[in-house]
Amino acid sequence: MTPARGDHDARRADVSRAVWRVLAERGFEGLTLRAVAAEMGASTGLLTHYFPSKRALLKHALDVLDRQSAERPRPAEERAGGAVGLAMLRAVLLDILPLTPQSAAGNRIWVSSWDVALADPDLAAEHAERYRAARRRMTGHVEDARRLGELPAGRPAEDVAAAAQSFVLGLVVQALFAPAEFPAERQTALLDAYLAGIAAA
Template identity: 75%
Template sequence: MTPPARGDHEARRRDVSEAVRRVLADRGFGGLTLRAVAAELGASTGLLTHYFPHKRALVAHALEVLDRQAAERHRPATEAAAGARGLPVLRAALLDILPLDAEGAAANRIWVGSWDAALGDAELTAGHAERYRRARRRMAGLCAEAQELGELPADRPAEELAARAQSFALGLVVQALFAPGEFPPERQRVLLDGFLADLAAGREHVRGGTG
């Protein structure tokens, strides 16, 4: 690989993105270094600094690559849900998050791996916070629809139901990644449906303990 010439730049950038994706898939964010990406490309580390002047730029780019992949992966589900409203769409959105197949597990493994790198940097933390805020806002819209349709209780804020749903899904991802044998796809669905059934059946907050 030679230094980027005008016109070639976009093609080179795609090569770099592909190399980043492969390094992430093989080694996770802990193994994402300029040196590893350069080796994957057969390029020098010095050359890579044309694209990424520092480690954070590389991590930020990796997160963009993942965003695009997630958007690609979820498009069919989103299109299938076109016209649907409320609880079934919320359920589809939560199923989209879970590692229900090899591709979903690989993508989640990389996302979960990004949390260490992201939490170590204020700008990356803000980026992740914004990603999750957008996802919660979308889910809150679906919860509000489900409330209008009488599928979810209307006596609590849709934002609260959405935050609970996202918490549940993210934690289930983590459990399933560490113990895929204990959390096969069918069990993940059972757990999600149990969670949603309780969300639909719930009425009032319990007041227990000392908090």
């Protein structure tokens, strides 16, 4: 049965929430029409009305992930207020780390999305552009930090940003696999030691 027009948007929001819950629990490997339907208490037939194929479901899941990421809380950036330079670079990197259960869930879905994205040239290009955009923003913070004398000159600012992004992404992966070994305090301390290293180099 095709839902009435007014119901359609509300139902899409229901679908997005169900997709998010399935991803948080089972990753992209577990994302099937059947799993999303079960999560909603709906029929698989209703779901195929929205997603005629597995690829359509994956695309929607990545859109949901994008939207959730854009809207996710950024407590460190908020605390940093209008700070610039190293303080803002630190805040941006801190807000990526899985320091809270909510951020761990979001990160777990991002990490999980790499499998799907690497297998599909279009999706890989979209992911690459997301990381490129993040590096561009970080590069701006590195340049600000240099103007303020907080970071030494010498290496290209792009390299400092790419290195910082690498460090944080790898720490995300380690913390997701071994949360007991990487509690929030240790993640923060590792990041601070990293930043102290690039400030001293």
